[in-house]
Amino acid sequence: MSDTQTLIENRPPSVAHLLLERVAATPDAEAYRYPVPAASGEGPDDWKSLSWAQAAKRIHAVAAGLIDLGLLPEDRVALASSTRIEWILADLGIMCAGAATTTVYPQTNAEESAFILADSGSRVLVAENAEQLAKARAQRENLPDLKHVVVLDAEGAGPADGDPEGWVLTLAELEARGAAHLEKNPDAVEQRIKAIRADHLATIIYTSGTTGRPKGVRLPHDNWSYMAKAIAATGLLTADDVQYLWLPLAHVFGKVLTSGQIELGHVTAVDGRVDKIIENLPVVQPTYMAAVPRIFEKVYNGVAAKARAGGGAKYKIFLWAAEVAREYARTSQDNFRRTGVASVPFGLGAKHKVADKLVYAKLREAFGGRLRAAVSGSVALAPDIGYFFAGAGIHVLEGYGLTETSAASFVNPGEAYRTGTVGKPLPGTEVRIADDGEILLRGPGIMEGYHGLPDKTAEVLEPDGWFHTGDIGELSADGYLRITDRKKDLFKTSGGKYVAPTEIEGRFKGVCPYVSNVLVLGADRNFCSALIALDEAAVMGWAKENGLEGKSYAEVVADPATVALVDGYVQQLNEGLQRWQTVKKFKLLPRDLDVEHGELTPSLKLKRPVVEREFKGLIEEMYAGTRET
CATH class of the missing domain: 3.40.50.980 (Rossmann fold)
Incomplete structure (x- = not known):
C-alpha cells in the first residue's frame, strides 16, 4: 500500500x-x-x-x-x-x-x-x-x-x-x-x-x-x-x-x-x-480558484466582445491569437502525453510568444496575475474554451463529481492535465464503466443514502457500494475519464440514431462567442433543433456596431440580422457533426435562461424539462409541418 x-x-x-x-x-x-x-x-x-x-x-x-x-x-x-x-x-x-x-x-x-x-x-x-x-x-x-x-x-x-x-x-x-x-x-x-x-x-x-x-x-x-x-x-x-x-x-x-x-x-x-x-x-x-464553466464562457465572450469593439484589426488579432492558443494547447498536451515533455514546434512557439504579448498577458492580469490553476466542475466545459485558456496560460483543470459523491471524484492532474477530460480518480476512489456506458463509482466519498428515501437509495447504490452516477463516459487506457452525456439526456431521433446533446451544445459554445445557453432537441423527431439564448453583454455590443443601437435585448434577438449572425455559427457547428447530429433549425430565445425562472439550478445547470415546457411554442414552430418517420 x-x-x-x-x-x-x-x-x-x-x-x-x-x-x-x-x-x-x-x-x-x-x-x-x-x-x-x-x-x-x-x-x-x-x-x-x-x-x-x-x-x-x-x-x-x-x-x-x-x-x-x-x-x-x-x-x-x-x-x-x-x-x-x-x-x-x-x-x-x-x-x-x-x-x-x-x-x-x-x-x-x-x-x-x-x-x-x-x-x-x-x-x-x-x-x-x-x-x-x-x-x-x-x-x-x-x-x-x-x-x-x-x-x-x-x-x-x-x-x-x-x-x-x-x-x-x-x-x-x-x-x-x-x-x-x-x-x-x-x-x-x-x-x-x-x-x-x-x-x-x-x-x-x-x-x-x-x-x-x-x-x-x-x-x-x-x-x-x-x-x-x-x-x-x-x-x-x-x-x-x-x-x-x-x-x-x-x-x-x-x-x-x-x-x-x-x-x-x-x-x-x-x-x-x-x-x-x-x-x-x-x-x-x-x-x-474553482468555478463553473459559465464563468469561463462569460470571460471568453467578454474578451471577444472587447476586441471586436476595438475595431476590425483588433478583432482579427484576437481571433488569430485564440486559434494559436488552441493549437498550442492541443500540441503541447499531445506531446506531453507521448513523451512527458510539453513541447511545441519552433514556429508555433514563436507565434505563441507574439500572441502572449498582444492578448494572453492581459487576460492573465485580469485574473490577478498569479493564477496557477483553476478547477472547473458542475457541468462540462466546452473543449474549445478549455484549449483557449490553456494556451493563454490559464490552466483550467476539469473535475467531476456529484452531490452523492461529496463533490470531488475525479480531477485533472497538474501538468499532465488533458482538456476535454475530467482527469483521474482521487486516491481511494474506484471507477468502472457499465455495459451501457454508465459511470459507476465506489469509495469513501460516496453518500450514506437519500434522507428518508430507502427505495430511491436502492435505485442508485448497490449493496457492494457501487454508485450509479447516471452519466455516460469513457475511460482511456491510462485512466482519464471523458464524460459524454447524462444517461437521461441521451435521445434517439425518429430515424433511430442516438444523439448526445451536451456534446453538441459544448461544441457550439466553443464556436459562437455570443451564446449564453443552448438546448439541443430532437427526441423522436426526424431532425435536431436548438433553442439558443444569447449573452446580453456580448450581443448588445455587436448590435451597437451593426445598426441596432437603441433597441432592447428582445428586439435585437428578434432582428433578422441577429438571426443571420447566429445562423452562420450554426452552419460552422454543423460542419463538424455527423449528418443526424446537425442542427437543422433553431430559435433565439427572447431572454436568457436563469435561476429565477427555474430554468437553471443555482449551480447553473440546465433544467431541460423546465426549458422545454417554458418554450414549448417555439419548439412546436420548428417542427410544424414536418413529417415524423
Whole structure:
C-alpha cells in the first residue's frame, strides 16, 4: 500500500478533528480573508483577515452557543445564506457541536425552503438576513421542529409579534451565549468533537432535481475527512496557495473546498458576490480558484466582445491569437502525453510568444496575475474554451463529481492535465464503466443514502457500494475519464440514431462567442433543433456596431440580422457533426435562461424539462409541418 493510500485510510473521524490539528499547528497563520464594504457605501471594499486561532475562537463560540440552545449530536441546523465568511464559521461551528448542516440556497422560495427544513428535521436555522427570516416565519406553522433562527445580518430582522420567546437571535448573540457557556464548561466543544464518529451525519445537501421534490443527500463526517485528505494527496494545492472562494457554499462543490483548505492550511478569500468577481481578482490575486464553466464562457465572450469593439484589426488579432492558443494547447498536451515533455514546434512557439504579448498577458492580469490553476466542475466545459485558456496560460483543470459523491471524484492532474477530460480518480476512489456506458463509482466519498428515501437509495447504490452516477463516459487506457452525456439526456431521433446533446451544445459554445445557453432537441423527431439564448453583454455590443443601437435585448434577438449572425455559427457547428447530429433549425430565445425562472439550478445547470415546457411554442414552430418517420 502506498504512503498516500495509508494516509487517506488512516484519516481522523471528522474535519472537526482536522481543524483542531490545524489550529494547533499554525495558530497565527492567515486562514481567511473577507471583504468589509466601505463605511460610506462608496469606494473599494476593505479586506480583513482571520488567523486560524481567531477563526477557531469564533467557531468554538458558535458551537458552544448551539450546545447551550440544547442542540444534540446529529441534530440538524439549516444554513440559508450566500457565500460569506459567516457561512464558513457557522458551518464549522455546527460541525464542532457534533450537529449536521442542512444547506439551503438563498434563492430557494419559501415553500421549498420549508420542505427542506421540515424534511431534514432542522431544529435551528441560520438565516442570512430579514428576507430569509421572513420565509421561515411565513412557514412557521409547518415547521414544528424549528426552535430558533440565528440571523447573520441583524438589520430589520429582529423578533416580531407572535414569535415564540427566544425564537430569533443574532449571530453575535449566539456567539456571546457560546462564550458564556465556555466560561462555565471550557471543554464543552472539545468533548463534542471527541465524541464524533466517522459514521455520524455531518451534512444533508438537497439536490436541485429537474422534476419533483429535491432529495436530501446524507453525507457523514467520514466523507469530508476523506475529501480533505484526498484533495491534499493530489498535490494540486499547497499551504502557500491563496484560494478565491465565491461558489455557492450550499452546493457540494463549494463546500468541499472548505475541507481541503483545513487540511492544507492555505489562505481562502471568501466573497460570494458574483458581480464582484472581476473587481476582486486583481485585489485577491489568487493562485487557485474553482468555478463553473459559465464563468469561463462569460470571460471568453467578454474578451471577444472587447476586441471586436476595438475595431476590425483588433478583432482579427484576437481571433488569430485564440486559434494559436488552441493549437498550442492541443500540441503541447499531445506531446506531453507521448513523451512527458510539453513541447511545441519552433514556429508555433514563436507565434505563441507574439500572441502572449498582444492578448494572453492581459487576460492573465485580469485574473490577478498569479493564477496557477483553476478547477472547473458542475457541468462540462466546452473543449474549445478549455484549449483557449490553456494556451493563454490559464490552466483550467476539469473535475467531476456529484452531490452523492461529496463533490470531488475525479480531477485533472497538474501538468499532465488533458482538456476535454475530467482527469483521474482521487486516491481511494474506484471507477468502472457499465455495459451501457454508465459511470459507476465506489469509495469513501460516496453518500450514506437519500434522507428518508430507502427505495430511491436502492435505485442508485448497490449493496457492494457501487454508485450509479447516471452519466455516460469513457475511460482511456491510462485512466482519464471523458464524460459524454447524462444517461437521461441521451435521445434517439425518429430515424433511430442516438444523439448526445451536451456534446453538441459544448461544441457550439466553443464556436459562437455570443451564446449564453443552448438546448439541443430532437427526441423522436426526424431532425435536431436548438433553442439558443444569447449573452446580453456580448450581443448588445455587436448590435451597437451593426445598426441596432437603441433597441432592447428582445428586439435585437428578434432582428433578422441577429438571426443571420447566429445562423452562420450554426452552419460552422454543423460542419463538424455527423449528418443526424446537425442542427437543422433553431430559435433565439427572447431572454436568457436563469435561476429565477427555474430554468437553471443555482449551480447553473440546465433544467431541460423546465426549458422545454417554458418554450414549448417555439419548439412546436420548428417542427410544424414536418413529417415524423
